[in-house]
Amino acid sequence: MSHPNKKRLRRTMMFLNAQKPGLIKDPYIYKPDSIMLDLEDAVAEKEKDAARFSLFHALREIDYRGVERVVRVNGLDTDLWREDIRAAVAGGCDSIRIPKTETAKDVQMVADAVAEAEKEFGVEPGRVLIMAALESAKGVMHALEICESSDRLFGVALSGGDYTKDLQTTISGTGVELMGARQMMIIAARAAGVQCFDTVFTNLDDMEGFRKEVQTIKQMGFDGKSIINPRQISIVHEIYTPTPKEITFAEKVVREIDEKKALGIGVFTVDGKMIDIAFYDGAKRTIELAKASGVYKGEL
Amino acid sequence: MPVEIVLVKYTRELKINAVGRDIPEEILKITGKEVFQGNNYKEGVEYHKQGPIVKPVLDHNTSKMVGSIREALIKCGAHDGMTLGFHHHFREGDLVVNMVMKEVHDMGFKDVTICASSLGKAHDALLPYIEDGTITGIQSSGVRGKIGEAISRGKLQKLAIMRSHGGRVRAIQSGETVLDISFIGAPTCDDYGNCKGIGGKSDCGVLSYSFVDGQHANKVVAITDCLVPFPNFPADIAMTRVDYVCVVDAIGIPEKIATGAAKPTTDVRKLMMADYCTQVVINTPWFKDGFSYQTGVGGASIASAASLAKIMEERGIKMGFAVGGMSKGMVDMLDRGLVGKLLDTQDFDLFAVNSVKRPNHHRISAGAYANPFNKGCFVNKLDYVVLAALEVDTHFNCNVVVGSDGMITGAQGGHPDAAQGAKCTIVICPLLQGRIPAICTDVTTVTTPGESIDVVVTDYGVAVNPARQDILDALKAADCVPLKTIEELRDIAYKIVGEPDPVQFGDRIVGIIEARDGTIMDVVREVKDYTV
Numbered sequence: 001m002s003h004p005n006k007k008r009l010r011r012t013m014m015f016l017n018a019q020k021p022g023l024i025k026d027p028y029i030y031k032p033d034s035i036m037l038d039l040e041d042a043v044a045e046k047e048k049d050a051a052r053f054s055l056f057h058a059l060r061e062i063d064y065r066g067v068e069r070v071v072r073v074n075g076l077d078t079d080l081w082r083e084d085i086r087a088a089v090a091g092g093c094d095s096i097r098i099p100k101t102e103t104a105k106d107v108q109m110v111a112d113a114v115a116e117a118e119k120e121f122g123v124e125p126g127r128v129l130i131m132a133a134l135e136s137a138k139g140v141m142h143a144l145e146i147c148e149s150s151d152r153l154f155g156v157a158l159s160g161g162d163y164t165k166d167l168q169t170t171i172s173g174t175g176v177e178l179m180g181a182r183q184m185m186i187i188a189a190r191a192a193g194v195q196c197f198d199t200v201f202t203n204l205d206d207m208e209g210f211r212k213e214v215q216t217i218k219q220m221g222f223d224g225k226s227i228i229n230p231r232q233i234s235i236v237h238e239i240y241t242p243t244p245k246e247i248t249f250a251e252k253v254v255r256e257i258d259e260k261k262a263l264g265i266g267v268f269t270v271d272g273k274m275i276d277i278a279f280y281d282g283a284k285r286t287i288e289l290a291k292a293s294g295v296y297k298g299e300l
Numbered sequence: 301m302p303v304e305i306v307l308v309k310y311t312r313e314l315k316i317n318a319v320g321r322d323i324p325e326e327i328l329k330i331t332g333k334e335v336f337q338g339n340n341y342k343e344g345v346e347y348h349k350q351g352p353i354v355k356p357v358l359d360h361n362t363s364k365m366v367g368s369i370r371e372a373l374i375k376c377g378a379h380d381g382m383t384l385g386f387h388h389h390f391r392e393g394d395l396v397v398n399m400v401m402k403e404v405h406d407m408g409f410k411d412v413t414i415c416a417s418s419l420g421k422a423h424d425a426l427l428p429y430i431e432d433g434t435i436t437g438i439q440s441s442g443v444r445g446k447i448g449e450a451i452s453r454g455k456l457q458k459l460a461i462m463r464s465h466g467g468r469v470r471a472i473q474s475g476e477t478v479l480d481i482s483f484i485g486a487p488t489c490d491d492y493g494n495c496k497g498i499g500g501k502s503d504c505g506v507l508s509y510s511f512v513d514g515q516h517a518n519k520v521v522a523i524t525d526c527l528v529p530f531p532n533f534p535a536d537i538a539m540t541r542v543d544y545v546c547v548v549d550a551i552g553i554p555e556k557i558a559t560g561a562a563k564p565t566t567d568v569r570k571l572m573m574a575d576y577c578t579q580v581v582i583n584t585p586w587f588k589d590g591f592s593y594q595t596g597v598g599g600a601s602i603a604s605a606a607s608l609a610k611i612m613e614e615r616g617i618k619m620g621f622a623v624g625g626m627s628k629g630m631v632d633m634l635d636r637g638l639v640g641k642l643l644d645t646q647d648f649d650l651f652a653v654n655s656v657k658r659p660n661h662h663r664i665s666a667g668a669y670a671n672p673f674n675k676g677c678f679v680n681k682l683d684y685v686v687l688a689a690l691e692v693d694t695h696f697n698c699n700v701v702v703g704s705d706g707m708i709t710g711a712q713g714g715h716p717d718a719a720q721g722a723k724c725t726i727v728i729c730p731l732l733q734g735r736i737p738a739i740c741t742d743v744t745t746v747t748t749p750g751e752s753i754d755v756v757v758t759d760y761g762v763a764v765n766p767a768r769q770d771i772l773d774a775l776k777a778a779d780c781v782p783l784k785t786i787e788e789l790r791d792i793a794y795k796i797v798g799e800p801d802p803v804q805f806g807d808r809i810v811g812i813i814e815a816r817d818g819t820i821m822d823v824v825r826e827v828k829d830y831t832v
Binding site for chain 1: 566568569571572759760795796
């Protein structure tokens with residue numbers, strides 16, 4: 001639980017085909033919070049080894065300037081994922097994304113493989129984190145056990161395409177078909193103290209629809225969204241940027257709690273609102289978001 | 301034991317020019333030129349303009365109409381060793397140069413020099429004429445395609461001269477280049493030679509590059525595919541300057557002359573650079589009501605102009621004038637009342653072509669635009685120009701003509717002119733062009749000197765020329781763009797793709813890059829195949 005990156009800011013996680021050098025050479029210039037180098041769906045069956053090779057060298061050679069490097073490995077039903085994890089851990093990735101996660105056991109299996117790879121390649125034990133993508137009704141129903149499955153797990157992500165197929169429906173753009181999964185997952189994630197990420201929005205011509213969806217998932221409590229194109233980054237970051245009013249309030253909350261705690265006072269009011277220690281993390285997160293968005297000028 | 305240093309009285313200092321390029325003595329001898337000694341070296345130096353030979357027409361029965369290009373050539377006294385002038389307003393849709401040169405070739409003339417405002421892939425058909433000695437000299441703002449390759453491979457007998465749009469006017473007006481015959485492709489023309497860029501079937505909007513041909517060529521032939529009733533007025537090129545008029549089936553391919561408007565880019569990399577560029581403009585002191593501006597038609601330039609327009613509207617700032625090549629973006633600004641006057645030298649799309657006849661959209665000559673040797677041209681009054689480049693080096697020198705493979709593949713156009721003229725010259729250049737670092741230690745060939753370049757915008761950050769501390773201070777204060785030094789940008793580029801080995805050139809010099817004032821900026825050497 002003490003891993004410094006477990007709670008890092010992850011508003012945007014940009015999918016990139018690990019096999020395309022032109023894509024993976026410098027995605028940091030767009031300033032996403034995380035990139036997700038994909039060995040799974042984006043890569044053709046016969047190119048899997050080439051993609052792994054390209055991934056390994058990119059991770060070794062490219063300075064991603066602080067952008068989190070997540071690697072999506074192939075499904076646990078293939079004979080590829082173990083080698084994917086070896087390449088990713090040897091290259092020095094930050095996290096592994098498990099596709100089609102359905103049970104806590106899936107995560108534990110990957111966690112074991114990650115631990116083995118860390119040992120094999122001399123990586124500090126426990127350095128590589130894990131996130132789980134839930135892509136089926138079963139996975140969503142097991143959200144809580146998945147969220148609680150491993151100390152390495154920093155969060156879960158909804159994969160809307162496969163999930164709606166499993167529900168025997170399609171993505172409508174209204175979000176109605178994703179409503180249940182989104183609610184289940186965010187509640188489970190918060191119950192387990194991990195992060196929760198929303199699915200991709202694939203229609204790049206509908207930036208207004210994208211904006212609305214981001215507003216919705218932010219309001220629901222999601223930490224961020226998977227994205228497929230750098231054009232989507234600025235919109236997500238803009239929506240996740242706290243307003244000056246929110247920042248001022250958060251500053252007051254943090255300062256007051258620090259102060260009142262020393263005085264032994266547990267409950268008090270800020271700007272007429274009742275505040276207690278439960279507000280502390282949220283206020284801290286607002287300030288962190290403000291800092292990441294480049295709008296924070298204060299001293300906290 | 302101290303080594304005795306032998307001092308050779310060698311004119312080395314004079315051979316190395318102001319951008320550090322070594323110009324071989326034999327080139328200075330052949331051309332009679334000096335090395336480049338800084339942008340304002342010729343400030344105030346007086347000279348006589350060259351006047352053309354004029355064959356007067358007094359008899360009202362004299363007809364200027366000729367039945368063919370061949371007849372025009374004969375009547376103009378075509379001869380071996382002549383120099384022919386052409387404009388490039390038809391861009392990649394030009395048919396005039398090839399048509400005339402085929403006739404020149406078929407008539408058996410040799411040793412001809414083409415002095416065109418530019419040449420492109422449309423002129424690949426000239427290659428055999430270079431190989432058989434029909435064409436032995438090329439003077440142009442640049443060349444692309446097969447001619448560029450032919451020059452770089454040493455196939456052209458004489459030195460190719462690459463000069464800017466302003467430089468071409470200077471060379472002709474000063475008599476350095478004497479045009480024996482100029483052929484002016486005219487979208488409309490009457491039987492007495494009044495030429496216009498619009499009203500026909502091959503409209504190009506303006507005929508700016510031909511003004512100087514009209515004024516200074518010894519013989520002027522208008523070639524048109526749309527003969528209109530006299531007088532075709534107001535004329536770009538007046539009848540008083542035209543000797544003959546020749547009607548042909550087609551002078552250009554319309555869809556290649558002026559395209560539809562370029563679709564706004566959705567490439568985030570370009571949009572990022574556009575945003576940086578806009579931030580540089582709005583955070584420097586010249587961005588105020590009445591400012592002046594020139595931009596190009598690259599994706600990032602168009603996007604930047606669009607975002608600039610939005611900010612101008614929000615802040616109630618209007619542009620006094622925009623100058624240079626025009627496209628939909630600028631025409632839109634005129635429509636929205638965001639710019640006072642468009643001063644047009646070239647039209648890139650149909651919106652610009654169709655806008656030419658409107659009030660406040662003015663046709664200006666290439667000389668008025670950029671000739672460094674007149675009594676002050678429009679570029680001198682520019683606040684901002686946004687340009688592109690193939691390469692920029694750590695001295696801020698730009699290369700827009702020679703590819704990183706050593707092959708001539710681009711054109712100076714008005715790059716060096718506008719860059720020198722503007723108070724704030726911004727070059728947008730992605731850090732990497734494929735696997736080639738565009739920000740490098742030394743450009744392959746210098747076409748625009750670093751002293752003209754103030755800001756370089758890349759996808760990895762923005763570098764300001766240290767000579768422009770004022771701009772650097774303004775951008776630092778605004779904290780609006782990721783500032784880097786040019787060396788930092790180069791280092792990032794080299795870290796990603798490595799530092800390429802220099803291109804291997806042969807000993808032979810195949811061309812010169814002429815500075816605006818006629819001095820030598822750089823030489824272009826023959827390319828040789830790479831060997832390890």
